[in-house]
Amino acid sequence: MYYPPMTQATPLTVIRRERLLPVRGEVLASMGARVEPIDVVARASLSGELHVVDVGKTLSVKSRDLDKYLLKAVGDTVEEGGAIAVKGGKLVPLRRVCRSPVAGRIVAIGSGRVVLESRAETFELHAHFRGTVASVMPSLGVVIETAGALVQGVWGAGGEAQGVLKMLAEDPKEKLVAEAIDVGCHGSIIVGGSSVDEEALERAEQMQVRGIVVGSIGAELGERASEFPCPVIATEGMGQVPMASVIFELLRSNAGREASISGMTRLRRGAVRPEIIIPLQEKETVPPSQQLEGALEVGIQVRVIRQPYLGSVGRVVSLPLQPRTVDSGARLKVAEVELEGKGRIFVPYPNLELIG
Numbered sequence: 001m002y003y004p005p006m007t008q009a010t011p012l013t014v015i016r017r018e019r020l021l022p023v024r025g026e027v028l029a030s031m032g033a034r035v036e037p038i039d040v041v042a043r044a045s046l047s048g049e050l051h052v053v054d055v056g057k058t059l060s061v062k063s064r065d066l067d068k069y070l071l072k073a074v075g076d077t078v079e080e081g082g083a084i085a086v087k088g089g090k091l092v093p094l095r096r097v098c099r100s101p102v103a104g105r106i107v108a109i110g111s112g113r114v115v116l117e118s119r120a121e122t123f124e125l126h127a128h129f130r131g132t133v134a135s136v137m138p139s140l141g142v143v144i145e146t147a148g149a150l151v152q153g154v155w156g157a158g159g160e161a162q163g164v165l166k167m168l169a170e171d172p173k174e175k176l177v178a179e180a181i182d183v184g185c186h187g188s189i190i191v192g193g194s195s196v197d198e199e200a201l202e203r204a205e206q207m208q209v210r211g212i213v214v215g216s217i218g219a220e221l222g223e224r225a226s227e228f229p230c231p232v233i234a235t236e237g238m239g240q241v242p243m244a245s246v247i248f249e250l251l252r253s254n255a256g257r258e259a260s261i262s263g264m265t266r267l268r269r270g271a272v273r274p275e276i277i278i279p280l281q282e283k284e285t286v287p288p289s290q291q292l293e294g295a296l297e298v299g300i301q302v303r304v305i306r307q308p309y310l311g312s313v314g315r316v317v318s319l320p321l322q323p324r325t326v327d328s329g330a331r332l333k334v335a336e337v338e339l340e341g342k343g344r345i346f347v348p349y350p351n352l353e354l355i356g
Contacts, residue, residue, distance in 0.1 A: 001295045001296075002295060002296045002333070002349050003294070003295050003296070004296050004302070004349065004352050004353050004354055005353045005354070006294070006353060006354040006355070007152050007154070007303065007353055007354070007355045008150050008151070008152045008275075008355075008356075009150070009151050009152065009244070009246055009247045009250055009355050009356055010149065010150055010250075010356055011149045011250055011253070011254075012147070012148070012149065012280075013147070013148075013149075013150055014145065014146075014147050015129075015131075015145065015146050015147070015148065015150055015277055016134060016143055016144070016145045017128070017129075017143070017144055017277075018137075018141060018142075018143050019041055019042070019125055019126075019127065019128065019141045019142050019143070019144055020125075020137075020140055020141035021042050021043075021044045021123065021125055021139075021140060021141050022044065022046070022123060023044050023045075023046065023123075024044065024139040024140065025042055025043055025044025025045065025123070025139060026042060026043055026044070026139070027041070027042045027136055027137070027138060027139065027140070027141065027142060028040060028041055028042055028043065029041035029042070029127075029133045029136070029142050030133065030136065031133055031134075031135070031136050032132060032133060033132070033133045034130075034131075034132055035127040035130065035131060035132070035133060035144060036127060036130055037126065037127055037128055037129055037130060037162040037258075037260055038126055038127070038162075039126065039127045040124045040125065040126055040127075041125055041126065041127050041133070041141070041142050041144075042124075042125040042140075042141050042142065043122055043123060043124045043125065044122070044123045044125075045120050045121070045122055045123070046120060046121045046122070046123050047117075047120055048104055048117045048118035048119050048120050048121070049102075049117070049118050050107070050115060050116070050117055050118075051101055051102055051104075051115070051116045051117075051118065052113050052114075052115055052116075053084060053098065053100070053101065053113060053114045053115075053116060054112065054113050055069075055070070055084060055085045055098045055112060055113060055114050056111075056112025056113070057112070058085075058096070058098040059085060059087040059096050059098055060087075060096070061087060061112075062112070063110075063111055063112035066085070066109075066112055069085045069086060069087050070084065070085045070109070070114075071083055071084060071085055071086060072084055072085075072106050072114075073106065073109075074106050074107065074108060074109055075105065075106065075107075076105065076106050077103075077104070077105045078100040078103065078104060078105065078106065078116065079100065079103050080100060080101070080102055080103045081099050081100065082099060082100050083097050083098070083099055083100075084098045084099065084100055084106075084114055085097075085098045085114075086098075098114075100116060101116070102116060102118040102119075103118065103119050104116050104117050104118040104119050105117055105119075125141060126160075127144055128144075128160050128162070128260050128262070129144065129146055129162070129260035129277045129279055130146060130258070130260075130279045131144040131145050131146030131279060132144065132145050132146070133145075146277070146279045146280070147279070147280045148277060148278045148279040148280045149250060149254055149276075149277075149278040150275065150276070150277055150278075151235070151247055151250060151251065151275060151276045151278075152235075152273045152274070152275045153213070153233035153234055153235045153273060153274040153275065153276075154234060154235060154236055154237035154273075154274075155216075155217060155233070155234040155237045155238055155265065155274070156231065156232065156233045156234070156262070156263035156264065156265045156273070156274025157225050157226040157228065157231070157232050157263045157265070157274075158211075158226075158228060158229075158230055158231035158232055158263035158264075159230075159231060159262070159263065159264065160231065160260065160261070160262045160263075160264070161189070161210040161211050161230050161231050161260075161261050162210065162258065162259070162260045162261070163187055163188050163189040163209075163210030163211060163258070163259065163261075164187070164188050164189065164256060164257065164258060164259070165188070165189050165191060165251060165254055165255050165256065165257055165259045165276075165278070166184075166185055166188040166189065166190050166191065166255065166256075167191050167251065167252050167255045168180040168181065168185070168190050168191060168192055169191065169192045169193035169248075170193075171193055171248075172193045172194065172215065172242045172243040172244070172245050172248040173193055173194050173242040174192065174193035174194065175192065175193060175194050175195055175196070175197070176190070176192025176193065176195070176196040176197075176200050176212070176214050177197070177199075177200055178197075178199040178200045178202070178203035180192075180200075181200060181203045181204050181207055181209070182207070183207060185204070185207045185209050186207050186208050186209070187208065187209070187210055188209055188210060189209070189210050189211035189212070189213065189259055189261050189276070190204065190209050190211070190212055190213070191213045191214075191251050191252075191255075192212070192213070192214040192215070192243075193214070193215060193242060193243055193248065194214065194215045194216060194240065194241065194242040194243065195214055195215060195216050195217065195218060195240050195241075196212065196214045196217065196221070196225075197218075197221070198221060198224060201221070201224060201225065201228060204228075205228065205229060209230060210230055210231075210261070211230050211231045211232070211233070211261040211263070212228070212230070212231070212232045212233070213232075213233045213235065213251065213261070213276060214232075214233075214234055214235070214243065215234065215235055215236045215241050215242050215243030215244075215248075215311070216234045216235075216236045216237060216238060216239045216240055216241040216242075216243075216311075217232070217234040217237075217238055217239075218238070218239070218240060219238050219239070222238065231261045231262060231263030231274070232263055233261065233263055233274040233275075233276065235247050236310070236311045239310070241310055241311040242311060243311075244303055244311055244312075244313050244355065245313060245340060246301070246313050246355060246356065247355075251276070254278045257278055258278070258279070259276055259277065259278045260276070260277045260278075260279075261274075261275075261276050261277075262274060262275055262277075294354060296316065296319065296335060296349065296352065296354075297316065297319070298316050298317065298318060298319060299315060299316065300315065300316050300354060300356075301313065301314070301315055301354070301355055301356045302314060302315070302316055302335070302337060302347075302352045302353065302354055302355060303352070303353050303354075303355040304337070304339070304347055304351055304352060305351055305352065305353050306351040309339065309342070309345065309347070312339045312340070312342060313339070313340055313355060314337045314338045314339035314340055314342075315337065315338050316335050316336070316337055317336050317337065317338050317344065318335070318336040319335050319336070320333075320334060320335075320336065320346075324346055326346075326348055332348040332349065332350075333348070333349050334346040334347060334348050334349065335347055335349065335352060337352070
């Protein structure tokens with residue numbers, strides 16, 4: 001029995017996500033509480049960062065002479081740009097001033113240097129999507145549960161955002177272009193078909209969209225997309241690949257609905273994939289919990305994850321018992337797959353993933 005990886009693209013399922021603080025703090029949400037995306041469910045105080053200022057070098061003085069020029073002592077607070085030490089007379093042109101790069105307090109002085117600790121900040125953890133608090137982890141965070149549609153991407157960048165889904169393509173092969181992005185996209189999560197270019201990214205930034213979802217991102221745009229001020233998700237990964245039809249139709253069927261998007265991606269231990277969550281309206285029926293993993297078997301929907309059929313979706317029609325010789329010359333276990341619009345092909349097991 002072979003258990004391939006899976007990409008979730010389902011119109012109705014139960015979704016549970018941990019919302020965790022970066023450090024121990026205070027959980028504000030209670031068990032069973034209904035939360036909205038912008039609700040603060042927990043908060044924590046983040047310690048300030050340490051900054052070393054070489055005062056001696058700035059003022060051109062020896063370490064042993066530093067005390068006579070210092071304006072501040074250990075424990076004193078300073079504002080960003082505030083003077084720490086001054087050398088020179090009353091005439092401004094002859095005066096040298098060493099200023100603080102941050103607002104905070106002085107924690108140490110020695111060897112001609114001043115160590116500053118920036119002010120502590122309060123970190124607020126938001127719910128991110130509409131749902132119910134299913135579990136509370138004291139001092140750590142909460143688990144939020146909702147029912148709705150879920151789409152996972154292959155590549156993503158950026159943090160989290162919420163907005164209304166807006167389709168800007170009529171076909172999964174249609175490219176997201178700048179001309180399609182107008183003032184009506186402001187505050188929306190825009191969805192294209194195959195890919196996006198740099199001009200469209202610039203236009204989307206100008207229109208202050210909340211997120212971008214396309215089939216793929218060209219390798220030359222990877223760095224630009226990673227620096228984009230809102231989440232960007234490529235459902236098929238890098239390259240020039242149309243969005244899988246099952247994902248495109250799922251997003252199109254939910255156009256105009258509130259969605260939560262996360263571009264956060266982690267490939268190693270504790271893998272995290274970019275995703276779009278579209279919660280049900282409160283009056284809609286909540287489905288039973290579904291098992292999201294499964295074995296490769298006849299009738300199951302799969303997606304090809306290697307060329308030449310990268311991104312193609314179909315259903316398994318048979319699982320031959322004997323290995324077959326593939327293009328590389330190797331003999332591998334294969335599945336016979338009926339691809340949408342492309343007929344039947346044999347695909348090695350490692351080149352398939354479940355989707356749905």
